Amino acid sequence: MLDGKTLIVTGASSGIGAATAALVASQGADVISVDIVAPAMPVGRFIQADLSDRASIDRLVASLPDGIDGLANIAGLPPTRPAADVVRVNLVGLKYLTEAIVPKLANDASIVNLASLAGLGWPEATEAIRASAALDFDGVPAFCDAHAIEGARSYFFSKEALIVWTMQHRWTWRSRGIRMNAVSPGPVDTPILKDFIETLGARAEEDMRTMDRPGRPGDIAPVVAFLLSDASAWIRGTNIPVDGGMFSDVLCRMHGL
């Protein structure tokens, strides 16, 4: 399904990134794994990079070959980390890396962004999201101050803005057949699930009571792999919830259905 494709997976050393790297490799892809820490079990070629650091991203991109068929932007920080770091890695670094890689993408390449159920409130945050369009690495602390982005809000905001950025690029590169989409897991059973629930508070606890079980990295990776494959070529600028029904549950309750 992914035979002969060269794919970059960020966040490949753990969780959903590790599951994705392993899965796409098993489907025939040539994987370039990127993470800030080296993986226990490397999949394909590993390149260390720090997505909060422009110079580190520049070095990463310089070391990449041309003709890349897909980029899975899975690296991200949880809401337990300092707010400015979360926005810098999950949003600014992700966007900077993606835009730097676009010239190295092959025609018909696919970009997949790991968003989150936490980003579903983007329609209520459009003002701050618009203001983030030109945000650079150095401007993040001032931006967070100006938009009251502190604590766990940094995580929600980074995912809201990521979903919007994905929609905004629905057909930016369509003349080359390059598309971008997002995948939004709900709570996923990784080592940081407990931190998520504690940090996100009552809503996350309620979500966990509503669910029959949390998601697993192996639930999410096949959807990322599908979006990286040619089978999904007509899906553009879309955010796909992969959350066991949580997003639909929120929508139904919001609309009295």
Added chain:
Amino acid sequence: MLDGKTLIVTGASSGIGAATAALVASQGADVISVDIVAPAMPVGRFIQADLSDRASIDRLVASLPDGIDGLANIAGLPPTRPAADVVRVNLVGLKYLTEAIVPKLANDASIVNLASLAGLGWPEATEAIRASAALDFDGVPAFCDAHAIEGARSYFFSKEALIVWTMQHRWTWRSRGIRMNAVSPGPVDTPILKDFIETLGARAEEDMRTMDRPGRPGDIAPVVAFLLSDASAWIRGTNIPVDGGMFSDVLCRMHGL
């Protein structure tokens, strides 16, 4: 990918249904094709049925085996047909068929409903959608009168209600691992594309100017096949736009992004 699965595809004689039946058969599925007219090139076993007619659906279901792994509800009427017929086939017949088949589904089966970009306005139609919950075949003309559903509105309404019904069943059958999702194409290049554009008027013409090309059945079928496969097991109650970016375009314009 679908090896050994028994899948039912309605509307299998033309367009997206025919493309889906052919694709899932090529992926190893045992296909039961359903349509009101016999296909030119039958895929698997063909059963004739009229989804506007309860007795015909009852006969269809009685003839089906147990242990069905998936149901692709693709049959549907275009907005050029009488309003009551559109609602009867696209909504009432689809729901009746699905609920009748559930007892014959295997654990972990997948149901996929072909909705449409035309259904994106469901949040503005929740009152009529709620009223349609108990709608039966005979009640359709009075229902359409009561809710001012005439002409092309029948098509929009049927797809709005289908998206909502899909969300409402996000986890109705989760104890058996059975899930239901929807796929929403934009304009698709089938023999009735011109009828769609004429009937739907200015909006559809504008859509076609915005798109680089219309969709094709071969763009949509792989997404239906993915949702029928185990790779999508954690996607529940979700509507996936497969429209080259049209839905994201509408959302961005709606929110000034």
